[in-house]
Each structure stands twice: as C-alpha cells, then as structure tokens.
Amino acid sequence: MSRSLLALVALFIAGESLLSAPAVANSLSLAPMLQRVVPSVVSISVQGKELDDADATLADPFYRKFFGLPDDAAPAEHGFQSAGSGVVIDEVHGYIVTNQHVIASASKIEVVLSDGRRFKAKLVGADPETDVAVVQIPPDHLVQADFGSASSLHVGDVVVAIGNPFGLGQTATMGIVSALGRRAVGSEGYEGFIQTDASTNPGNSGGALVNENGVVVGINSAIIGPAGGSIGIGFAVPAETVGIVMRQLILTGKMVRGEVGVVTQDLTPGLARAFGVNEGPGALISEVRPGSPAANAGIQPGDVIRMVDGRTVRGASDVRRLVGSLPLQSRPSFQIDRASRRIEAFPAVSAAPVAEPAAPRTIHIARGPLADVEMANSPDGLGARVVVVAEGSVAAQAGLQLDDVIVALDQQPVTDVGQVLAILMKEHARALVTVVRNGHRLFVAADVQTQ
Structure with missing residues (x-):
C-alpha cells in the first residue's frame, strides 16, 4: 500500500473518530436524568434559637447553685439561621424528607422549590438515631422523587449528589460509591451509611443521592472535612432506612424500633477462633437479656448471627438496623452458627426499651x-x-x-x-x-x- 493511500486511510479513521465524539459525549451526559430529578429536590431554610455556648452550663441546676446564681437564672439564647436540602417523597400530601439535624431546634422552616416558589413547612416528625426527619408543605404542583433501594449498589457505581451547598441553590455533583455499610462519624445509631466521593458540603444535608437512572438511593447526611468542606468523604443514609423511618414518622410522628433482647459485637478472626466458628460476615451475641424474645427462642451468648430475615449480617450494626426495621410481633428467621452447628431461631420482635446509661488496690x-x-x-x-x-x-x-x-x-x-x-x-x-x-x-x- 502506498504512503499516500495510508495517509488517506488514517485521515478517514481520524475523521470518523472526530465525527463520533459528540455522539459519545452526548451519551455520557447526565442532563436528561437531572432534568427529571432536580424538581423533586428542595432547599430548606431554618430559623430558631439555641443556647450560647458560654452560658449552656447555666441550664444545669447544679452549676447555678455552685456559682451562687438564683434558680431562675436563665442561660442566654441567640437566634440562628441555617440551610439544608430535602426531597419530595409524596406529591399528593406534600411530604418532604430531610435530615433531623437540618431542622433541629427550628422555630420556623421554609421550603424553596426548584422553580423558586416558597412555602412554610411544618415538622411531621424526626428521628435522631437515623438523622431522618419529615416536613410537610401544601401539595401545590409538586414533583416527587423516585425512591429506590441501596441494596443493589456496588462499590464503584456512579452516583450524583443533589442539594443546596452553602445556600447557593440547586447543585449536582458526581462521584462513585466508595464504600457500603459504613458506621460513620462516630454514630451508634441505625445507619449503615453509603460512603461516596461525590462532593457534598454544608447545605447538602437532606438532599438526594441518586444513581445514574435518577433513582434516589440515599439521603445525604454527613461529611468529613477539616474545615467543614468536602474532601471527598461524604455519607448518605440508605433509601431503605429512610423509607422505614419516614413511613413511621408520617403515621405516628415518632419512630418505634423493634428488638429481640440481644447485644452483639463484630465478629473478629480472634473471636471466631475462640468460639469455634468460621470467619466471615456475622455478629457475635455477647449478651441475651433474661426473659427476652431471644432467650425464649433459645438464643445464647456466643452464638453468631449470619442472617436476619433472609438478609446477610455483616456486623453488629446490621443486627440493630435489620431488627429495628422489622414489624413488631413479627417472627423473623435468625440463621445462627453455634460452634460447628447451624441452627435457626424465630424470636418475636418487641418494642425496644429506652436505653439506660451504665452504672462508675490498682x-x-x-x-x-x-x-x-x-x-x-x-x-x-x-x-x-x-x-x-x-x-x-x-x-x-x-x-x-x-x-x-x-x-x-x-x-x-x-x-x-x-x-x-x-x-x-x-x-x-x-x-x-x-x-x-x-x-x-x-x-x-x-x-x-x-x-
């Protein structure tokens, strides 16, 4: 083949590549998806009052007596304003889900839709354990989000965070799922966070984390950042957890969790060897409350929970989250390893009691x-x-x-x-x-x- 012919072929191939570039670029665009989703994400502004840090101790009668202050000495309060995000979950009744910390101590809540309309909102209910809250506005031509499931997510999946960072208004940032089932920011609640590197900042809290199809898989909740800004470590409450909590909040205004009367801890390789069980996902039962549903079902300390209600248990937090989400009086299946034996138990789920704090020659x-x-x-x-x-x-x-x-x-x-x-x-x-x-x-x- 002559050099001139080779050059012509190369030019033809390059031209084909250049001609196809816009088509590839268009196929990668998330704009059509965002056009559908963004109207369901709202901005939330909050006003309220809180104690001044310097005067907070004056709320304690002990400190008032110690400093010789009268019993009616009240700590100083100051007004505050803050901003966050929310997601419309019911366009017919005007329900919006957000984070509990967004509306905490609020005396006034205002919702701003993506088209600029503003509504006063009322608080329906909040759950500090999961950092989920529900507010309500008049159902005036709202667009509700498509809520999905985080159970189908994998590390590496593309996700988009939509919210109101720093009060700037609707903003979308893209990233991937960095990890699943995170016990983030020192929380002891029912979280199992989705970790993502999609940029989230103050104000994103309560906004949507969606997959590439625009389905909500989580509600953005927290970030880790030395100066309060994004460094690529953000956390979202999984959609399943949000759905369970928001339904109870809408029905009763509060969250009532189930439990079976066990205390669990993560199964480490050392503990697996000590109890003669295989390593891998699971939670070790360290305590069974006497007379509890678990005790009545024959569950014992040293048992290792592998599955609850057909769902794999990866660690102790999964037990709390899974059992806490089950209907009261239901009898889920517990797949348990006891030494070299696999057994199955069916404890009844009861309402969890209010937790009490522990009691105090070297x-x-x-x-x-x-x-x-x-x-x-x-x-x-x-x-x-x-x-x-x-x-x-x-x-x-x-x-x-x-x-x-x-x-x-x-x-x-x-x-x-x-x-x-x-x-x-x-x-x-x-x-x-x-x-x-x-x-x-x-x-x-x-x-x-x-x-």
Missing part, C-alpha cells in the same frame, strides 16, 4: 495476653475495672478499652482484681475476656501469638 499486669493493662476493683463489686490500656498492647489491639469492667476470664466469673490475677497466674498466651461496656456484655479475645 494492679498492673506485666505479662501474658493482658500485659500493660492496669485495673482496679469495680466500685459496685461486680468485677475489675480497666483503668489503663497501653497503646499498641495485645489487649488494646484485641479491643479492650478504658473503663471496661472485666466480669469473666476464660468464661470463669470474676468479681475483683484478685480473681483476675489468680487466673492469669497460669501460663497461657490467650485469654477470652468478658467485659461490661456501656451496660452491655462483650467478648474480647486477646492472643499474644496473633496480635
């Missing part, structure tokens, strides 16, 4: 699995309280924490530090420690050889 352990731990007799005489856990020690790596109260060692009950020492006098490289933490029993497997 020795230093020099060797063994609890080396570099200091403990003292618990004031209530029910165990040995941990007062020091050296950073990097075997016990610290295993999960032993300051203020844990050791109540059993190698499944032998202990009531004071002397009994702990007596068991540790025997030469052994591992210890299965039962502790009470925040009022609940947990297991810690400390192993010199693996940590």
